[in-house]
Every structure is written in C-alpha cells, then in structure tokens.
Amino acid sequence: MSQEPVEEVVEAEVVDPEPVEKDIELTAAEAGQELAVTPGSMDVMRPLDADQLVESFREYQALRGKLLTPDDYQGAGGGKKFVKKSGWRKIATAFGLNVEVRSSVVDRDDDGNPLRAAVVARAIAPNGRFSDGDGYCAVTEKRFAGNSEKLENDLRATATTRAKNRAISDLVGMGEVSAEEADGRGSGPEWGPEATEQQTSGVKNALGYLFTALGHDPESAQVCAAEVVGKWGESYDYIPGASAGAVILLAKHVQSIPPPKE
Numbered sequence: 001m002s003q004e005p006v007e008e009v010v011e012a013e014v015v016d017p018e019p020v021e022k023d024i025e026l027t028a029a030e031a032g033q034e035l036a037v038t039p040g041s042m043d044v045m046r047p048l049d050a051d052q053l054v055e056s057f058r059e060y061q062a063l064r065g066k067l068l069t070p071d072d073y074q075g076a077g078g079g080k081k082f083v084k085k086s087g088w089r090k091i092a093t094a095f096g097l098n099v100e101v102r103s104s105v106v107d108r109d110d111d112g113n114p115l116r117a118a119v120v121a122r123a124i125a126p127n128g129r130f131s132d133g134d135g136y137c138a139v140t141e142k143r144f145a146g147n148s149e150k151l152e153n154d155l156r157a158t159a160t161t162r163a164k165n166r167a168i169s170d171l172v173g174m175g176e177v178s179a180e181e182a183d184g185r186g187s188g189p190e191w192g193p194e195a196t197e198q199q200t201s202g203v204k205n206a207l208g209y210l211f212t213a214l215g216h217d218p219e220s221a222q223v224c225a226a227e228v229v230g231k232w233g234e235s236y237d238y239i240p241g242a243s244a245g246a247v248i249l250l251a252k253h254v255q256s257i258p259p260p261k262e
Helices: 050-067 085-094 151-172 179-185 197-213 218-236 241-256
Strands: 073-077 080-083 098-108 114-124 130-138
Touching (some): 080 085, 085 151, 197 218
Antiparallel strands (some): 073 080, 098 114
16 A cells, blocks of 8 residues: 655644734723813912901991091001001900911121021911011111110011011901101101191291281181191192191291381
8 A cells, every 4th residue: 555655743833823813992990091181270369258358347447437436547648657566466366366476587787796687487377378568677767766675576576576467467457557657657647747737827827927928918818828728738648747837937037027218
C-alpha cells in the first residue's frame, strides 16, 4: 500500500486573530482617574437689597441718637460734629463687637526717637463678620508741640484709638469719621473755630455801622448787613470767629477816626 509523502513541519509564527472593534465605556473607577469636570460657577456677587440697606442705616442712626450723649461728640463748627472714643465704645458694646489690636508699630529717626505710630485694629461681630481699621499718629501734629513727655505712649495710644474707631465705624457706621481721626487729618473747621453768638451779633452791628458810614440810611444798612452775613455763611458753611472779630475791629477803628475837617 502506497503512503502519501509527509510534509515537513516548519516553525511558523502564530498570529493572533484581528481584534474585533467595539465601543468600550470605562467608568471613572475603571479608568483610575477623575472623569467628571465641574464647570466654573457663573454666579455674580450681588449687592444688598437697597431698602434693607437704607433701613439698616436708619436703625443705626436711631440707636446712636438714643445711646450717645453730648459728651460723646466733638463739635467742628458749621453744625458738624464727630463721635469721640467714648461714643464708639458704646456703639461697639451695643452691637456686641469684640475689638482687638492686630499690630502696632512705631517708626523712629536715626537717634531712636519716635516719629510715627501705626496701628491696625479689628472689630468682630457676633456673626463672625469683621472689619480692620488702621490708625496713625505723628509727632508733627499740633497736640505734641513743645511736649515730649510720654511721647511714644501718646503716639501709640492715639493711633490705637483711631484704629479701633475706624474698625467699628467701618463695620457698623458705614465709614463715619471719628473725632480723633478728624483731629489727625486736620479735618476740623476749615476756616478756624466758628464765631460765638456774641461775635455773630457783633459782626452784624459792625457791618451795619460800616454801611451807615458809607452813606446808607440805618434801615437799609441793617438789611445789607444781614445779607452779607447770610452770604458769608453760604460761602464758608459758617462764620469763622477770627473773621468776625476782624470785622468788629475794623468797625471800631472806623468809628474812632475823627470826621474830616471842612
């Protein structure tokens, strides 16, 4: 019986079958990485409701009017007045604020003498809201003229008072300027102290006399004097005492001049 020849077996490379393409979805855990992307928020910070803000300020003004006494204010002329340290401490107590000093620094010259104090204070409300206020005091302020005793202590104390007042004011008083801060800025009466009632009355009489000396009849002279005093107050917000005194002196000088000889 004849046999068919046997084919020689040779080494052959085994080829894996072609992979079958299919859609594969991987979960975040399977992929080993975070796949979800959270888009950025597009919300815009909105202001407080206008009516609520106005009502809040009205309540603050009403509280201040009932809480503070005349001793808690410092007059500045022209009807202006500022709340002093005692007033701001009462306001802080009424609102339950905690006020603390965050930093206190004194600048010195080459000889080590104090030049300026800078303090930062923080007022904290019971709900956690807070406001920082900065206060400064320099040796160039008039209060220190010719007075070097306890200078560094006075600089720190004044700067601390201003910083605390500012922090309280920014938190509940909408940035109202305190008396101590006004003193430091020189933002008191711009034209000097306001004229007293006696000076105001005297300047009206002095102007009336001057207008009479210029030839006006007494009645029209008084009318002109009243008009000048009114314009004076409108232009400068108040009548400065020094200016009123100068007009009174002028009228007295004119009155003392003997009439010319004919």
